[in-house]
Amino acid sequence: MWIRKEGLLTVIYIFDICIKRTGYSIGTLCPMALPSVKAIAETPNLASIPSSYIFTTSDDSDDVAAAADAAPHRVEVSIPTIDFSLLTTGTSHQRSKVVNELGKACHDWGFFMVINHGVGEGLMKEMVEICREFFDLKEEEKREYETKHVLDPIRYGTSFNPKMEEVFFWRDYLKVLVHPKFHSPPKPTRFREILEEYSKRIREMARELVRGISESLGLEAYNLEKAAELESSSTLFAANLYPPCPQPQFARGLPPHSDQCLLTVLLQNHVSGLQILHDHQWLTVNPVPNALLVNTADQLEIMSNGKYKSVLHRAMVNDKATRISIAMAIGPSSQTLVAPLPELLHKHNNPPLFKTIKYKDYMEMLQSNKLERKSCLDRLRLL
Numbered sequence: 006m007w008i009r010k011e012g013l014l015t016v017i018y019i020f021d022i023c024i025k026r027t028g029y030s031i032g033t034l035c036p037m038a039l040p041s042v043k044a045i046a047e048t049p050n051l052a053s054i055p056s057s058y059i060f061t062t063s064d065d066s067d068d069v070a071a072a073a074d075a076a077p078h079r080v081e082v083s084i085p086t087i088d089f090s091l092l093t094t095g096t097s098h099q100r101s102k103v104v105n106e107l108g109k110a111c112h113d114w115g116f117f118m119v120i121n122h123g124v125g126e127g128l129m130k131e132m133v134e135i136c137r138e139f140f141d142l143k144e145e146e147k148r149e150y151e152t153k154h155v156l157d158p159i160r161y162g163t164s165f166n167p168k169m170e171e172v173f174f175w176r177d178y179l180k181v182l183v184h185p186k187f188h189s190p191p192k193p194t195r196f197r198e199i200l201e202e203y204s205k206r207i208r209e210m211a212r213e214l215v216r217g218i219s220e221s222l223g224l225e226a227y228n229l230e231k232a233a234e235l236e237s238s239s240t241l242f243a244a245n246l247y248p249p250c251p252q253p254q255f256a257r258g259l260p261p262h263s264d265q266c267l268l269t270v271l272l273q274n275h276v277s278g279l280q281i282l283h284d285h286q287w288l289t290v291n292p293v294p295n296a297l298l299v300n301t302a303d304q305l306e307i308m309s310n311g312k313y314k315s316v317l318h319r320a321m322v323n324d325k326a327t328r329i330s331i332a333m334a335i336g337p338s339s340q341t342l343v344a345p346l347p348e349l350l351h352k353h354n355n356p357p358l359f360k361t362i363k364y365k366d367y368m369e370m371l372q373s374n375k376l377e378r379k380s381c382l383d384r385l386r387l388l
């Protein structure tokens with residue numbers, strides 16, 4: 006055991022040297038895999054983190070997010086809450102009220118809590134626990150899924166895209182494509198069964214939300230889902246593990262970014278860490294038991310022609326408890342040519358604000374670059 010740990014420390018040390026010598030092209034120049042942050046965090050008596058994980062404030066120096074960094078962080082209490090049951094079983098009056106609330110939440114916040122969503126409490130707990138079990142597997146078992154290509158259906162790794170990063174994020178991940186074709190790692194036992202059920206429930210909920218959002222744009226309920234070809238949605242499950250970090254003030258779980266898809270549905274364990282940028286301030290969004298958090302993402306910003314913007318968020322780390330978050334990225338079909346909805350352009354006589362892009366190409370662009378604010382979406386802007 007001691008020898009294995011010593012081996013790990015040596016790997017970290019050599020890795021640090023490689024990174025310092027080669028800048029950030031480690032993927033090609035340094036053949037060894039990045040050790041998982043879980044393995045680093047479990048090193049006995051770890052008092053400081055490898056320098057390759059240390060962020061300085063200047064890493065955030067170029068926009069409004071940086072100004073917000075300097076301000077004290079507020080804990081958010083008033084993030085909008087959507088009662089999902091009213092969308093599906095409410096009276097028509099209740100439904101149109103919720104549709105209004107949805108539209109306002111998408112427009113003013115880009116983030117909202119969903120309650121009474123019909124995804125079982127037990128299922129959500131099982132999903133979190135089985136992800137913990139996945140990360141507890143032996144490194145060599147997880148490494149079988151190590152990221153080789155960014156569009157591979159099952160991918161395990163650390164940080165976001167180490168080949169492109171100067172500084173790494175304090176995060177291990179498992180990403181699984183669950184739709185249109187369902188995939189799952191075979192271990193741990195029951196992972197497949199739980200993931201399949203969880204994905205199905207989340208997709209059902211997301212479809213109803215997309216209908217409500219379509220109506221909130223003044224369109225028919227089915228317009229948005231039809232244009233996004235949601236029936237064959239490319240749906241990506243991403244489990245994030247943020248182990249305790251001895252120097253949380255220097256590390257980042259995930260940098261400020263927006264999500265690639267249409268909507269993201271986020272489930273978290275009881276540990277805080279998510280922050281969203283709202284009104285030029287970083288707000289901590291504490292987990293609410295049994296609620297799911299939804300955020301609007303890049304494809305919705307494109308399709309709504311800029312009305313519903315994808316919102317910047319980031320993950321902070323702490324020195325006490327392991328945080329697990331599970332994001333389900335509901336996208337259009339991978340073959341969809343995503344563009345501002347023609348109905349919206351005609352209705353308001355507006356020019357399109359974004360170029361058309363195939364969703365598969367967008368995913369590939371985002372996943373193979375650095376995760377950096379809205380850098381991918383910005384490349385598509387026309388005005």
Ligand SMILES: O=C(O)CCC(=O)C(=O)O
Nearest residue numbers: 243245264279320330332
């Ligand atoms: O861990 C979190 O709360 C955020 C995760 C996230 O932003 C993502 O997976 O895209």
Ligand SMILES: [Fe+2]
Nearest residue numbers: 262263264318
């Ligand atoms: Fe995200």
